[in-house]
Amino acid sequence: MVVGWIAVPIPKYGQYLVCPKCRSQVSADSKYCNYCGEMLRPQLILKICSRCQNRIISAAHYCPECGQKQ
Numbered sequence: 033m034v035v036g037w038i039a040v041p042i043p044k045y046g047q048y049l050v051c052p053k054c055r056s057q058v059s060a061d062s063k064y065c066n067y068c069g070e071m072l073r074p075q076l077i078l079k080i081c082s083r084c085q086n087r088i089i090s091a092a093h094y095c096p097e098c099g100q101k102q
């Protein structure tokens with residue numbers, strides 16, 4: 033199973049992604065890894081919480097911000 037990109041929220045610095053290939057941290061807005069060129073897969077990364085509009089990983093069952101069931 034291929035591990036996709038993981039969105040990691042950082043309160044003070046916004047959000048970055050961890051590349052599944054080289055483990056580099058790149059901007060959440062990036063389409064490709066800055067370091068190894070691995071393609072970003074948006075469908076694995078984010079969805080929007082229906083309650084607080086927080087961006088959370090699509091596999092999440094609950095919003096980490098407000099606890100809303102997804």
Ligand SMILES: [Zn+2]
Pocket residue numbers: 051052053054055056065066067068069070
């Ligand atoms: Zn990479």
Ligand SMILES: [Zn+2]
Pocket residue numbers: 081082083084085086095096097098099100
């Ligand atoms: Zn929420």
